[in-house]
Amino acid sequence: MSNKLINLVDITKIYDGVTILDNLNLYIRENEFLTLLGPSGCGKTTTLRILGGFENPDEGRVLFDGKDITKLPPNKRQLNTVFQKYALFTHMTIAENIAFGLKIKGKSKAYIDDKIKYALKLVNLEGYENRSPALLSGGQQQRIAIARAIVNEPKVLLLDEPLGALDLKLRQDMQYELIRLKNELGITFVYVTHDQEEALTMSDTIVVMNQGYIQQIGTPEDIYNEPQNAFVADFIGDSNIVDGLMLQDRLVEILGAKFPCVDEGFGVRKPVDVVIRPEDINLVKPEDGIITGRVTHLIFKGVHYEMEVAANGYTWLVHSTDMVPVGEEVGLWVNPFDIQIMNKPESEDEEAPSLEE
Amino acid sequence: MKNNTRKWLAAPYSVWAVGFIIIPLFVILYYAFTSEEGALTLANFSYVLTKENLKALGLSLWLSFLSTVICLVLAYPLAMILTSRNVSQTSFIVLLFILPMWMNSLLRTLAWQTLLEKNGVINSILSFLHLPALNIINTPAAIVLGMVYNFLPFMVLPLYNILLKIDKDVINAARDLGANSVQTFFQILLPLSMPGIVSGVTMVFIPALTTFVISDLLGGSKILLIGNVIEQEFKQTNNWNAGSALSMILMIFIVFSMFLMNKYDKEGEGSVF
Numbered sequence: 176m177s178n179k180l181i182n183l184v185d186i187t188k189i190y191d192g193v194t195i196l197d198n199l200n201l202y203i204r205e206n207e208f209l210t211l212l213g214p215s216g217c218g219k220t221t222t223l224r225i226l227g228g229f230e231n232p233d234e235g236r237v238l239f240d241g242k243d244i245t246k247l248p249p250n251k252r253q254l255n256t257v258f259q260k261y262a263l264f265t266h267m268t269i270a271e272n273i274a275f276g277l278k279i280k281g282k283s284k285a286y287i288d289d290k291i292k293y294a295l296k297l298v299n300l301e302g303y304e305n306r307s308p309a310l311l312s313g314g315q316q317q318r319i320a321i322a323r324a325i326v327n328e329p330k331v332l333l334l335d336e337p338l339g340a341l342d343l344k345l346r347q348d349m350q351y352e353l354i355r356l357k358n359e360l361g362i363t364f365v366y367v368t369h370d371q372e373e374a375l376t377m378s379d380t381i382v383v384m385n386q387g388y389i390q391q392i393g394t395p396e397d398i399y400n401e402p403q404n405a406f407v408a409d410f411i412g413d414s415n416i417v418d419g420l421m422l423q424d425r426l427v428e429i430l431g432a433k434f435p436c437v438d439e440g441f442g443v444r445k446p447v448d449v450v451i452r453p454e455d456i457n458l459v460k461p462e463d464g465i466i467t468g469r470v471t472h473l474i475f476k477g478v479h480y481e482m483e484v485a486a487n488g489y490t491w492l493v494h495s496t497d498m499v500p501v502g503e504e505v506g507l508w509v510n511p512f513d514i515q516i517m518n519k520p521e522s523e524d525e526e527a528p529s530l531e532e
Numbered sequence: 533m534k535n536n537t538r539k540w541l542a543a544p545y546s547v548w549a550v551g552f553i554i555i556p557l558f559v560i561l562y563y564a565f566t567s568e569e570g571a572l573t574l575a576n577f578s579y580v581l582t583k584e585n586l587k588a589l590g591l592s593l594w595l596s597f598l599s600t601v602i603c604l605v606l607a608y609p610l611a612m613i614l615t616s617r618n619v620s621q622t623s624f625i626v627l628l629f630i631l632p633m634w635m636n637s638l639l640r641t642l643a644w645q646t647l648l649e650k651n652g653v654i655n656s657i658l659s660f661l662h663l664p665a666l667n668i669i670n671t672p673a674a675i676v677l678g679m680v681y682n683f684l685p686f687m688v689l690p691l692y693n694i695l696l697k698i699d700k701d702v703i704n705a706a707r708d709l710g711a712n713s714v715q716t717f718f719q720i721l722l723p724l725s726m727p728g729i730v731s732g733v734t735m736v737f738i739p740a741l742t743t744f745v746i747s748d749l750l751g752g753s754k755i756l757l758i759g760n761v762i763e764q765e766f767k768q769t770n771n772w773n774a775g776s777a778l779s780m781i782l783m784i785f786i787v788f789s790m791f792l793m794n795k796y797d798k799e800g801e802g803s804v805f
Binding site: 228250258264320323324357406 | 701702704706715719720
């Protein structure tokens with residue numbers, strides 16, 4: 176097991192009386208791709224800025240390799256940041272941008288020239304040495320920003336929504352680039368994003384945050400398949416979140432119908448939240464379904480059809496490769512394994528966000 | 533059609549520019565190169581290129597340079613503080629700096645005269661406190677003081693504007709890459725704010741170079757700047773030809789210094805031209 180490189184201990188940050196981070200505890204292992212994921216204002220960027228040294232926490236400590244670096248200025252930290260809007264030095268050429276950190280450290284010219292070549296090759300921008308950053312596209316600027324950071328051989332690279340300003344196609348290409356870079360460099364990446372797809376694609380570990388609290392830490396599979404509360408379930412992917420009543424172990428009542436499931440230990444007649452992913456609902460003949468309903472909406476999405484089925488007073492979102500026309504009666508059947516049972520939210524930050532989309 | 537309408541919108545200003553800028557320039561040109569009888573001559577230039585006049589020009593250049601440097605040194609940290617404060621505080625402090633600009637500069641300079649006089653306000657307070665008197669009225673020091681006081685806002689505003697435009701994360705990036713605050717200032721902030729510096733320096737140096745009111749009021753009649761010499765040629769000696777020749781020489785210096793400044797302002801953002 177790789178060791179813990181960074182440890183955030185009891186971090187609290189308050190801006191103008193608003194608590195951004197509340198007693199946050201998190202460790203980051205060496206060599207992992209960790210993503211801080213959450214809606215805007217959840218405290219993910221603040222966490223990253225505390226790591227980078229641009230903000231001081233009001234309470235708590237930042238440990239790096241066991242040493243307390245809470246009060247250390249950014250230039251004394253063994254990590255480098257890639258900023259959201261690239262933050263390139265527009266009065267310098269690309270080579271000068273990349274050389275900046277190395278020149279400060281007093282490296283030899285030959286070493287710096289070597290590093291510039293290596294970094295430009297790594298980000299696929301060979302021969303761009305003497306161009307001005309202002310003349311590059313967004314994606315190219317972002318790659319220069321990454322090159323500028325990695326030539327300093329940081330132990331950790333912090334990335335603050337680096338792909339946020341790019342268009343969809345470029346963003347997907349850059350996601351693969353980043354995974355490749357991470358594997359080639361063998362260093363720790365801490366990545367901030369609000370894009371759940373990006374997080375699922377790239378990360379080893381995802382930290383889902385909301386309102387200054389960590390909601391769940393886990394692998395992308397954990398986070399997607401076993402969300403711990405309604406917020407995580409709703410934020411990651413599409414889902415049907417319904418009220419349920421745990422009748423006994425392995426049996427839950429949803430909207431008056433009994434669904435077999437695999438969850439145990441919730442107690443008897445305990446109100447719970449139930450998450451069923453749209454792709455986990457199987458459309459069957461009415462007599463075979465656990466419940467039956469009528470299709471009210473149908474959209475072709477390319478890979479699958481997206482349908483809305485009104486059944487037992489709830490509109491179920493269903494993704495299926497089979498098409499059922501609007502108005503037809505259909506049975507809904509769910510594999511017990513695909514039903515995720517969660518405790519009811521204990522606080523506001525664990526609730527599913529109100530419907531705004 | 534649309535283009536024509538636009539052209540007509542510029543007409544009032546064109547009339548103004550031709551009537552009050554271009555024609556006067558040609559009038560000065562005419563006077564500078566003709567004798568009192570109207571004959572073409574270079575005599576005016578040899579007449580005005582005296583030791584005293586060159587001394588006045590030299591002193592003007594030196595005092596305006598000094599004032600510009602002082603303004604820059606005062607304004608830069610102030611602009612930095614202004615851009616780091618939150619919005620509500622900033623607009624108040626900026627207002628404090630703009631407020632004097634709304635008052636007539638002649639009045640403000642007169643006020644300084646009263647303050648600095650031998651038995652003026654400052655010296656009364658100093659003598660009341662048994663401190664040595666401040667005798668800078670009618671010295672170059674008083675003139676520099678007047679210039680700095682009058683022209684400081686013209687330095688602060690362009691600097692404030694340019695610093696406001698610089699992304700805070702660019703500064704953070706420099707720090708992140710290992711630069712300490714001094715290195716960050718000289719290698720990142722200063723070069724990036726160059727257009728603002730150029731604009732501020734131009735807006736202080738040129739009015740300081742051509743002023744005659746400040747030197748008149750705070751320098752007494754003892755210290756002559758080039759502005760005072762030109763004024764005398766026009767108003768006292770009534771020699772318009774000599775005055776025009778001197779104006780031409782001053783203009784050459786201004787155009788030359790503008791040219792120098794613009795060379796350092798690659799992007800041309802902050803330039804007045």
